[in-house]
Amino acid sequence: MRVPSSLRDCFLVAMPGLKDPNFARSVTYIFEHSDKGAMGIVINLPLTISLQDIFESMAIHSEPNIFSHIPVLAGGPVQPERGFILHPNLPKQTGPSPWQSTLTLNTFLSITTSKDILEAIALGKGPEKKLIALGYAGWEANQLEEEFKQNSWLHIKASPEILFETPYQDRWQATLDQMGIHLGSLSQDIGHA
Secondary structure, three states, rough: OOOOOOOOOOOEOOOOOOOOOOOOOOEEEEEEEEEEEEEEEEEEOOEEEEEHHHHHHHOOOOOOOOOOOOOEEEOEEEEEEEEEEEEOOOOOOOOOOOOEEEEEEEOEEEEOOOHHHHHHHOOOOOOOOOOEEEEEEEEEEOOOHHHHHOEEEEEEEOOOHHOOOHHHHHHHHHHHHHHHHHHHHHHOOOOOO
């Protein structure tokens, strides 16, 4: 599969033969890709902590156990102590984001990295739909392109439905289904014949 000049706003879908524990059976949302490298957030590999645990560790007051069912994802191996919240753009927003550190990624999605969004979520005033991750995935210049040559990844345009409507444990299969690919037709081997 030929790599487009930019994978921004795409999902990277790990091939079955990719054994790196940070990316095995992963789906990664790529929010930056240029000749300098790429950055993304893995959207389907949970950590053993919940959003409630994050609130408690940051001394953010919330009602007990209300957020204990919301998983925190392993966004990638780079800066695993840093939090990222992917969320839909606010409807009809006419000014700056209400949070200190928000980057609008495209027409439907933003990423926020400041503590104030977590405080808003704890009060029930944050974005209704959200994906919370610790860490991110990063590739140096040409590294991702080399991994495509090794048959490590597939790619597809990102969809809000998979990000926010599909349970995290179903996202890898859902992206394959969206591509029309059946798991049995994918080779377990990485590389070319």
